[in-house]
Amino acid sequence: MSWTYIQGILMLAGINMIAVLGLSLLTGFTGLFSFGHAGFMAIGAYVGAWISASPASTPAGLGLPFILAIVGGGAAAGIVSYFIGRISLNLKGDYFCIATLGFGEAIRLIFNNVNRFGGARGWPGVPGRSTFLVILIADVIAILFLANLVKSRHGRNMIAVREEELAAQIAGINVFRYKMISLIISAVYAGVAGVFFAHYMTFIQPKMFSLTKSTELTIIVIFGGLGSISGSVLGALVLTALPELLRAFEIWRLVFYGAAVILIMVSRPKGLMGGMELTPSGIRKALAERNALREAKTKLLADAQSGEED
């Protein structure tokens, strides 16, 4: 395998990772499932392509710098998510999930039918600006941003919403607001991932952002472990590389992919990381929890025995 080939897979994994990290905040930390995040990726990809593509190409773009495409694509996805959230975040549990599914498909069909953006034939003239280094930097920023957010009162409030919505309300947490913020951040992440994706492929087409893509993102988050940033990072790396490594199996490739996912979910129902973080403080915390459980068990056992002796 050549380095260019490996680099290509890593870049794709890095792009997926950005979208997965965003979805991890929404699903893993706030407890809201979405099957429409490919829609936000599509918005980011198309808006980003429009900003940076040359005015001479068809469809014509604005020919602005890549950084503006990243900002614009992320912002566009964020703004759309705000309106989606206003309508759908009051829905309970599974109903929100179904609403996102409808949204994702609607976005894809809109791009399919708008000829200004190339319609179903796609947009061929996107400049190839996504380099290995830029994606790496974006991933590092995305991880740090998320890690710092999660380990603050705002992140804890989101986790409280995931754990027990009514108790969170009673504890003075504005549940709707935190769901909204979580949705917007996750949409911005997906939008930015879309911009990188468009500038990596140099060609985008609505069918790249189908329900299958949304499902893939959600599978990665669950596979990595809900509520674990390191799980999302590992999940994105493993599950983007796996189909490539399985190329030897040719047409059986996706069957093996499915079998591998099932195998891991059966042996580790809480995902690869099971909510744990692969950082020094994360490992310390997991050990402390295990110790506390052992101590509590011995304490209760001792209490029960002394009770019998009385």
Add this chain to the structure above:
Amino acid sequence: MAPILSIRNLTKKFGGLTAVGDVSFDVPEGSIVGLIGPNGAGKTTIFNLITGVYKPTSGAIEFRGKSVLGFEPYRIADMGITRTFQNIRLFKNLTVFENVLTACHMNASYSFAEAILRLPRFRTQEKALVAKAENLLEIMGLMGYRDLVANNLPYGLQRRLEIVRALALNPVLLLLDEPAAGMNPDETEQLMRLIGRIRNDFSLSVLVIEHHMDLIMGVCEHIVVLNFGEKIAEGIADEISRSPQVIEAYLGTSLEAADA
């Protein structure tokens, strides 16, 4: 003493069912008031009305002289009313410490940007939150279980943790929904002393729903009795335990009385 909470002609109907009908009572500041009544009498519905989970059909609820009607539950928590639940609602997968730390959030004011950039205000406030949470656990005797995942706590301590989490919000009025449910007499006795102690230490007023009569009689200065959504009696423990209506609600009418 001025009432901290005053409920006037409170009514809640679910379709044709009147869950709470024209109930009025006060919680004087600094007191412990008991709310009792048979199952289905509307006690928990009153808690849900006070905390904004349900909207009343009619009537008024005033907290420190101001109406709380129409506010979202989180705003009512902001004002200083907090509660525990009959069927415990902890953040089950978080540790004991994290449960309390999360609830301490109202003591901090740093923004998203300050958290993400780890600015000084984030650091100092976060340190204060950790200190407050640990202090509460220490006072309430849960420090030994600090890192235990809440779901693994023994039942009685889960109820206690719910009270600690409520205290982390600096409440003025604490609503306890059957805090002794499922506890043995020993634990109930302990809980009774605990309720009295936190009222004094945290200078709160307490409204407590309970079925354990020894707990209610032992700790409450004032008791309100409900039956089928209506208030049937109100007074101090002695009066209540001798009231014929209360005895009737709990034990039914005796044959002799029915004949007479």
